[in-house]
Amino acid sequence: AQKVTQAQTEISVVEKEDVTLDCVYETRDTTYYLFWYKQPPSGELVFLIRRNSFDEQNEISGRYSWNFQKSTSSFNFTITASQVVDSAVYFCALSDLSYGAGSYQLTFGKGTKLSVIP
Amino acid sequence: ETGVTQTPRHLVMGMTNKKSLKCEQHLGHNAMYWYKQSAKKPLELMFVYNFKEQTENNSVPSRFSPECPNSSHLFLHLHTLQPEDSALYLCASSQEGPNPGNQPQHFGDGTRLSIL
Numbered sequence: 458a459q460k461v462t463q464a465q466t467e468i469s470v471v472e473k474e475d476v477t478l479d480c481v482y483e484t485r486d487t488t489y490y491l492f493w494y495k496q497p498p499s500g501e502l503v504f505l506i507r508r509n510s511f512d513e514q515n516e517i518s519g520r521y522s523w524n525f526q527k528s529t530s531s532f533n534f535t536i537t538a539s540q541v542v543d544s545a546v547y548f549c550a551l552s553d554l555s556y557g558a559g560s561y562q563l564t565f566g567k568g569t570k571l572s573v574i575p
Numbered sequence: 576e577t578g579v580t581q582t583p584r585h586l587v588m589g590m591t592n593k594k595s596l597k598c599e600q601h602l603g604h605n606a607m608y609w610y611k612q613s614a615k616k617p618l619e620l621m622f623v624y625n626f627k628e629q630t631e632n633n634s635v636p637s638r639f640s641p642e643c644p645n646s647s648h649l650f651l652h653l654h655t656l657q658p659e660d661s662a663l664y665l666c667a668s669s670q671e672g673p674n675p676g677n678q679p680q681h682f683g684d685g686t687r688l689s690i691l
Binding site for chain 1: 615616617618620623631663665667676677678679680681682683684685687
């Protein structure tokens with residue numbers, strides 16, 4: 458089974474609509490870290506947020522918000538009032554210890570391609 | 576100047592060529608990574624260097640050979656590659672603590688590699 462599942466391969470929304478990108482993860486560790494990265498067409502992955510498994514507070518940063526729910530192993534990402542510049546591939550990632558003792562390893566989902574249409 | 580710089584941006588090579596990808600980070604980080612990004616596949620971690628020591632090698636074929644001469648520079652030496660090695664190769668760096676691997680990684684723009 459995949460450790461990080463982003464079921465939405467591609468999403469298209471019209472500018473100013475809200476959009477939620479889903480992420481479901483799987484781990485046996487009690488301590489782990491979740492990330493979201495944005496990859497615009499230029500190729501560089503841009504770090505957006507990191508959460509640890511003990512902090513379930515939702516976070517808001519401008520038009521971005523994240524909903525972390527351990528009960529459903531989900532870490533969803535919502536963009537409010539989307540803009541054309543939000544068009545990119547968004548990756549959810551999990552860092553846990555399950556690959557070996559003492560060393561976290563980052564596992565990425567396959568990504569969700571978001572297209573915001575003007 | 577961007578935090579993580581990769582050169583070249585694009586590389587086309589034949590299967591018998593030898594080439595190297597270069598990555599340089601200007602962030603003072605102590606860990607560096609190579610990833611492979613192929614179409615329709617998740618990013619694959621290839622190599623991890625922590626304090627210049629290689630700590631992970633995720634079953635990468637020996638035709639890929641990493642080198643980390645110092646904590647700011649990372650190379651990926653390529654030889655006798657196969658067509659399936661065509662991909663975007665991304666370098667990243669992070670500042671790791673006692674339990675490495677849980678810090679945000681900063682990525683370069685990548686090298687788009689095409690094998691003829």
